[in-house]
Amino acid sequence: MPKITIREAISQALMEEMDRDPKVFIMGEEVGVWGGAYAVTKGFYDKYGAARIKDTPIAENAIIGGAIGAAMVGQRPVAELMTINFGFSAMDYIVNQAPKLHYMFGGQFTLPLVIRAVGGGGRQLGATHSQTPDAIFAHFPGLKVVSPGTPEDAKGLLKSAIRSNDPVLFLEHATMYQVRGEVPEGDFTIPIGKSKVQREGKDVTIVTYCKGLELSMKAAEDLSKEGIEVEVVDLRTLRPLDMEPVIESFKKTNRAVVVEEGWKSYGVGSEIVSRIYEEAFDYVDAPIIRVAQKEVPLPYNRTLEQAALPQVADIVAAVKEVLK
Amino acid sequence: MKKEQQIDLYHQMVLIRRLEERGAELYQQGKIGGFMHLYIGQEAVSTGLIAAREPRDRVITAYRDHGVALNCGIPANEIMAELLGKSTGMSKGKGGSMHMADTSKNMWGGHAIVGGHLPIASGFAIGDQYAGNDNITICMFGEGATNIGYFHEALNIAKTWGLRVLWVCENNQYGMGTTVERASAISEIHLKAEAYGMKNSRVDGMDVMKVYDAAKEALDYVRKNSQPYLLEITTYRFRGHSMGDPERYRKQEEVKKWEESDPIGIFRKQLIEKKTATAKALDEIDTQAEEEIVKAVEFAEASPEPAMEDLFKNIYADTE
Known part of the structure; x- marks a missing residue:
């Protein structure tokens, strides 16, 4: 299998789906002539033209509201938010319109819509441009929230998202576009709403996704050298959440650490831990630990920013703690 | 406009009035819950406007939507059933x-934010532009909605991309209880389109035929030029903002004065004066509308x- 980056994987998924279905088009800030703020749609404008690669004004409501409307009348738009932080400007559409319009009108409207957005800290962009607010969006029934951590999943899940008849928020991480991995050749999809064991182990279960996966896999390697075998379960989709592989793994290891980049309070980890306690309480051998971002707005200074973000060492320490 | 169509418009306006009067009663009886915003007084706006559309043109509106739904051809039965929260709504x-x-009637809601x-x-117009058809999206909203960022x-x-949207501002003078002058930098709302180089005009919304003519002209412009248009339709709601409105913000004399321009009364007078219909024929339509609503309530209650x-x-x- 060829090894490609997450950027290439996403780019390939978009191109393949655009070639496959003429109803698919892309709209967003700087997606066209510029080639995408993160170069994901580089070359698209020349290949597909202005009608299918739509450069929008800097107007998040017009972008997401517009994409919702176009989806309702039968197109399959992929709307790009330059970053998820700008998604707050279009919050009404992401959480209050897109997830409700199918249900509230008795199934009359369908919204085959993808919202791609980049999130995450670690690039010294300051507090308003560095967030990982995934949990907020995962709170709303009716929205699907996907956040892959490998090139294969990025490609397969984005293709599924574009083919889905539901609104999908597709969250990418700003520091992961260069992550390389093997991706199957040809047309393949990965189903939304399926967690996956990315590394097998018998001692401790790490539950994570996206950036947390990258960190957790490194931590697992370090721990392996010390004889601790960690099983890493990658959620891949935050809503609808697939707990089955998590519970299965936990029943085997009886110990868990949950890793996410967002803030700990009211976070993804809070949800996972609750679910483990609710569904597998009899299997708990140690309190479950959450590794997450410190409860501060992310600072600009590199050292301070890194101190606020979860690190491989934090995960290693947490695993050792639950093994005590 | 043909005689039959004019009489049909009269029927639609009366039907809206009766449906909402009955709806208000059912609300008072606790059979309808939530928020309910009546269209009484504004019937000529959507009746004239929607009569001017082609069936392929999409309509989308705000929460004051019962009249719009009827004008689009949704049966009173289903509207009443939805008000009562029944599965047949x-x-x-x-x-x-x-x-x-x-959607089969090209009525796309009823939106409450x-x-x-x-x-x-x-977005509808983006979809239609992408599909390469010449459908128009008719988007109705109150003047209060022109002060929020979404509007701009x-x-x-719409103007930058050459989208076929007819923006229709129903200016009923109040955003909830706040007058236009207290909320908007300019009170002549259609002039806001000037900032976008967008064609615009204003029409009296108490006269259904004037609304129809203005809407026809605007729709022709949008279709031919593939450009949006902002049509301001001035009107007045005779009832409160919603059912739970104590109406402290306006005097009863003001409401009474506007009620003299009742759109149904004005149109009735026109039809009789122009000998399009006799008073007796219109009375029969009134009775017929009354009966239709009685049946709609029966249908809804039995659902x-x-x-x-x-x-x-x-x-x-x-x-x-």
């Missing part, structure tokens, strides 16, 4: 008063409640 009892839609449906209307983002992209398993239906289209 067009949104299967899940939307209620503010969320009436029927002020201004929120304007970018969605642009939607109008800007089943949604099944308990419907609670979890229609969350995701993929799993249906």
Whole structure:
């Protein structure tokens, strides 16, 4: 299998789906002539033209509201938010319109819509441009929230998202576009709403996704050298959440650490831990630990920013703690 | 306009009035819940406007939507059933008063976040432009919605991209209880389109034929030029903002003065004066509308409640 980056994987998924279905088009800030703020749609404008690669004004409501409307009348738009932080400007559409319009009108409207957005800290962009607010969006029934951590999943899940008849928020991480991995050749999809064991182990279960996966896999390697075998379960989709592989793994290891980049309070980890306690309480051998971002707005200074973000060492320490 | 069509418009206006009067009673009896916003006084606006559309033109509006739904051809039965939260309502009892839609009638809601449906209307037009057809999206909203950011983002992209949207501002003088002058930098709302280089005009919304003519002209412009247009229709709601409105913000004399321009009364007078219809014929239409609403209430009351398993239906289209 060829090894490609997450950027290439996403780019390939978009191109393949655009070639496959003429109803698919892309709209967003700087997606066209510029080639995408993160170069994901580089070359698209020349290949597909202005009608299918739509450069929008800097107007998040017009972008997401517009994409919702176009989806309702039968197109399959992929709307790009330059970053998820700008998604707050279009919050009404992401959480209050897109997830409700199918249900509230008795199934009359369908919204085959993808919202791609980049999130995450670690690039010294300051507090308003560095967030990982995934949990907020995962709170709303009716929205699907996907956040892959490998090139294969990025490609397969984005293709599924574009083919889905539901609104999908597709969250990418700003520091992961260069992550390389093997991706199957040809047309393949990965189903939304399926967690996956990315590394097998018998001692401790790490539950994570996206950036947390990258960190957790490194931590697992370090721990392996010390004889601790960690099983890493990658959620891949935050809503609808697939707990089955998590519970299965936990029943085997009886110990868990949950890793996410967002803030700990009211976070993804809070949800996972609750679910483990609710569904597998009899299997708990140690309190479950959450590794997450410190409860501060992310600072600009590199050292301070890194101190606020979860690190491989934090995960290693947490695993050792639950093994005590 | 042909005689039959004029009489049909009269019928539609009376039907809206009767449906809402009956709805208000059912609300007082506790049979209708939530928020309910009556269209009484504004009937000429959507009646004249929607009469001017082609069937392929899409209509989207705000939460004051019962009249619009009737004008689009949704049966009174289904509207009443939706008000009562029954499974036979067009949104299967899940939307209620503010969320009436029927895509088969090209009525796309019933949207209750002020201004929120304007970018969605642009989106319909983006979809139609992408499909290469010449459908128009008719987007109705109150003057209160022109002060929120959505309005400006939607109008800007519509003009920049050459979208076929007829923006229709129903200026009923109040955003809830706040007058236009107290909320908007300019009170002549259609002039806001000037900032976007968008063609615009204003028409008296108490006269259904004037609304019809203005709408026809605007729709022709939008279709031919592939450009948006902002039409301001001045009107007045005779009832409160919603059912729970103590109306402290306006004097009864003001309401009475506007009631002298009752759009149904004006149109009735016109029809008789121009000998389009006799008073007797119009009286018969009044009676007929009354009966239709009685039947609609019977239908709605006899309809089943949604099944308990419907609670979890229609969350995701993929799993249906």
